[in-house]
Amino acid sequence: MKIEIWGSRGSLPSPGPKTMRYGGNTATVLVVGDEGEHLVLDAGTGIRPLGLSIPQDVSRIDVLITHLHMDHLQGLGFFEPLFRPNVEVHVWGPPSITMPLQTRIGRYLSPPLFPVTLRQMPCRLELHDAEPYTRIGSLRVRSDLVCHPGPTVGYRITSPAGKVVAYLPDHEPALGVDPFPAAPEWTSGFDLAHRADLVLHDAQYTDDEYGTHVGWGHSSIRHLAAFAKLAEVRRIAPFHHDPSHSDAEVDALAAELGTLLPGIAVQPGAEGATFEL
């Protein structure tokens, strides 16, 4: 299983000289299974270049959206495979008891916010509520609601060889938990991340910044460290970098995380980074 990061920024695209190394595109990750499955995690602005890179002979692509905040959805209309008539695109998103996913996504992908509607996309498009457990090709995909404002899921993808990548880009498991962490059963996201080989996880704030952003749905570096220890993860990629953080500031946060997590590999999420599991 190969994992490629195409966008690791949170909240808002942040191009510019200070974000060259980690990149300014918002949350987008490609997972390619050993049998050629193409899973795209979130449809941030990184999905535009990602879509252009997908070979023309790929016949099915699954887009797994964690939630419908703009930084995770903004790129969807620019995902080039949506315009390929011979491609099956399955879009998965958090369930709702009030409105189908198509209607919720259609609020953005329709005039006046966007000129083309979902129904006009030439690909063979299917939308699904994320299932707690499903299989996409040879990959087992688990989703579960996590602590973040509005219905938000995280994903856990397991390869036939038993390798696991967990994706929790927007997650505030420490909200209202003092001291954090609580026991595993009372910790949001625990089952998704438990003993994963790689976890891409929200690391938006410094500890000081978190103090003025409690309840905004994101984690501080110390919260991420405590969560990673509790879940016994093997490798962690801090993700969803704050749009105001420069490359140097992301470096500093990653270094702090490394000191808090001796024995756990830390590799901050950067556009262009790849992982083989």
Added chain:
Amino acid sequence: MAQLPVELILMRQLASYLATPIFLVGPKGELLFYNEAAEGVLGYRFDEAVELPLAQWIRAFPLFEIDSGKPLPAEHIPVVRALNERDPVHGSLLYERPGGDRVPVVVTAFPLVGQGGKVLGAAAIFWPASPQDAQK
């Protein structure tokens, strides 16, 4: 124990910050949590009760009908009814505190339905009844 649904985790977190007594059960009626304010009414710290199956916590917290003083059948306990009937339930009952005193308590219980439409558990808020409350 597997991780609980995030809706229950958030409910516990909210309850732990409130001064309203709150009692939280899972989908089988098992006790998951009650907060400090509830400890004051029940007379036991949550640490002493921990997570008990329905059959055990209804013995640990003896409940009686407000009018007759007879033991309240499990299926009539408001939080159990809310769970089974998927509807809010309001009522009064007698609770026997440690030491044997029976105090009237007013309870409002409601089911916790998750985004998928599944009943994940139920919560009850409760408070000692005034004589007027107990007559309602």
